[in-house]
Amino acid sequence: MSFPILSLLLAVPVLGAIACLFVDDATARRVALITTLVDLALGVVLWVGYDPAGAQWQFVENAPVFGRFAWALGIDGIAMLLIVLTVFLMPICILASWESITKRVPEYMACFLVMETLLLGVFMAQDIFLFYLFFEAGLIPMYLIIGIWGGARRIYASYKFFLYTLLGSILMLIAMLWMVNEAGTTYVPELMAHDFPVHAQTWLFLAFFASFAVKMPMWPVHTWLPDAHVEAPTAGSVILAGVMLKLAGYGFIRYSLPMFPEASSQFFWLVMGLSMIAVVYTSLVALVQTDMKKLIAYSSVAHMAFVTIGLFTFNRQGLEGAMMVMLGHGLVSGALFLCVGVVYDRLHTREIARYGGLVENMPKYAFFFLLFTMASVGLPGTSNFVGEFLSLLGAYHANSWVAFVATTGVILGATYALYLYARVVYGPLDKPDVAAMLDLSPREVAMLLPIGIIVIWMGVYPESFIAPMRADVGRVIARIERAAPPSDARPTAGHPAPAGHAANNVAAHGEAH
């Protein structure tokens, strides 16, 4: 057996968390930062070591230590990218909490590190029950993070978050029990290849959907998200938007689609309908928010609707687009929450109307905020453009009405994002306390700069991110295309010129330049 790098990735944060509990505040911060940086380094090793042309499952570990289920880990390209996203955002979260968290620092850092392990575990688990353990266990640290370090209505938000998501996932557990009983295995790759009876798929899909729709979150079960975001500390919001929302997208692509292809097709309009409503409705809700964090939270719901639209198009563009939106949104919404955190740390309000004219006294901040706002809008050259474009392309292929409604979301997205930026950064700098705010500190630049670089990298050369998942998306497509819902696109055959002639044409065209 090769070196168990995945187990190591999971063990490092747990050890760091235990160490944090026994030291003072300043040391706890340093321990947490070092731990997350070690995990980031391991994540880079993972990316470099991952062979896109190799086996579907790599770095596989399997130890049947639990009797009824196994410590089975392994990743494909899809999981690898989400793992790298997680380990990349974690040190940034720790940095974001460096000065703003002053009470109960060791516990805070421990919660975050445990959270990291659980999130990574979800992406790595190859045993369906191990997946469930990690998936559910994330509730406990997040409950504490929101409840202890949150804002005014933290207690209400923490309860809502916990009970909502628990109710969603407990039905999934019952479905898993049935599936394991039926298929006789808990090993995810085998379950992905198992053909469940079509009538059972309906119920199984709905049970999984109950869980993933809440986690995603999809309209109308999204209401926990704005509350949780507004009350969570900045870093909590970053991890919530950046990684936790991706658990559901990952769940759809790993479980719902390959395990229940027929049911996924059957519920095409349910998913698309909810997503279309989400795109338009939550964008409009975002437009009228007066609280910056709430605005970004609603925009997350709208962006995640692009993910569900892409996933259920049943074609390659859609799936790859959904993955790119997940990665891009993880970075961009995380960065936007960080931007809000920067001004919140200075003025302790998230009221949009309290700000204005920041470009005068905080030019560096204005630059980064503009970059991430543009990325959120989906400006070509940034990460979200690639994802949204591919999603919409896939949606158009699946159903042109879906594409039509979803595209209005892009326009609405531009409206609320630019409107937010204009109100905060432009306008007169007429408030004395706002004028007294200092520009970004080196620590804050160190948080935002890496995200900015990667956002542009993803926009300019997305191949680096699409290549590792290409083969795996292909495998999902191969599994589900037999059930693809009928498309309303009616492509007609063109009249291609003879092959030789076309080649000449291109060559001539090339010469002409």
Next chain:
Amino acid sequence: MSASLLLALPELILSIGAILLMLAAAWGGDGSSRGITLAAVALLVVAGAVALIAPGGHGDGFGGLYRADAFSDFAKLLIYAATAVALLIAPNYFERNGEMRAEYPVLILFSAVGMGMMVSALDLLTLYVGLELQSLAAYVLASFTRRDTRAAEAGLKYFVLGALASGILLYGISLLYGFSGTTSYGGVAQAMGGEFSAGLLFGIVFVLAGLAFKISAVPFHMWTPDVYEGAPTPVTAFFASAPKVAAMGLLVRVAVEAMGPAYDAWRQIIIFTALASIVLGAVAAIGQTSMKRLLAYSSINNVGFALIGLAAGTEAGVAATMTYMAVYIVMTLGAFLCILQMRDADGNLREGIADLSGLARTRPMLAGALMMFMFSLAGIPPLFGFWPKFLVFDAATRAGLFPLAVAGAVGSVVGAYYYLKIVKTMYFDEPAPAFAPSESPLEGGLIAVTAALISPFGYLAIPVLGGISLAAAHALF
């Protein structure tokens, strides 16, 4: 006869030991209570070891009145372990008020003998004798602090309602006897396999009602919160653990071995009781302000989940129920151990949930442990309390009882609310006056051990625990 005696060796050791200790208590007076407690713990350890080694092997004894098998061994180990913990935590608690008396360990030992007989009973009469031996000791224990009116009330309530339940049970037994002509489990099962008369059905209903009282399942749960609240805390910890295992073991054995052929008749009763316990245990707990009352409802709620395994009526289901009880006693004892630490600066015991405010800042380790017990009782992974819930749901889905599994799962979300409330009080609220620092390394150690058992490391014990539970369940089928 000697073979029979060898089979019942754990009970013999405990009975003779308890009688000797009673003499020692009579001569030594209350000053000797600590020594007697330790001797009682030693007896339990020996009896447990004997049950584990089983020198007499497995088989029936006393003309078919008593059986030693893997099931009784497992149940006895759990019972003795929980009883030993209830003994160990007692001296510190009672000595503070000068109420530690030497009969406490003796009564507990007699109760343990009764519980051993309950899980080994193979005849309705042995069942009744074991149950009464356990109960009579428990009535006295409930009002052990004589000067405390709440304890006296608890004891009286427990006795009156317990006597009523015994009457119901006995009436059921008489019906079963009347319509089957025998009191042995095997004979009753045979009669049920034949022509199923209304008399037998009534017998089943009454027997199950009587036993539901003992496991405090809805609708026979009314005594639980009052008794748990009024009884001294170590006694409450005892009530919540060992007798629950014994009564559940007894119920499982009666249901499978004596009423097995009438599965369709009792399944619906068990399903109703299970769901009613889960829902009522969860909903009624929400408004509670006392930790002990809250844990009483929690035990009602958990018994409901354990019954789901029995409702499945399969070997896997029974194994799940036994695993459930094993994990449950660890969680509940751990929670009671934490409650024992709740003493204010003057050494007075506090029991209110509000007293736990901000415990995470005044006593972080204690708060951490109690948080683990709460999340574990709620069945949230990665804590080990998730595993038995997983098993009972698994057994129910395998037996095709989907609505039961789904209803139970939804019930567990309602239940999660009040466990969250405890965590919220400890972690989110402003600190209340700090508790007095713990003076007992023993209690601290026990909390640490129980917390370690229900931590994620507990999952490593699944192969062992699962193997024992399955062997125990297999012995019944």
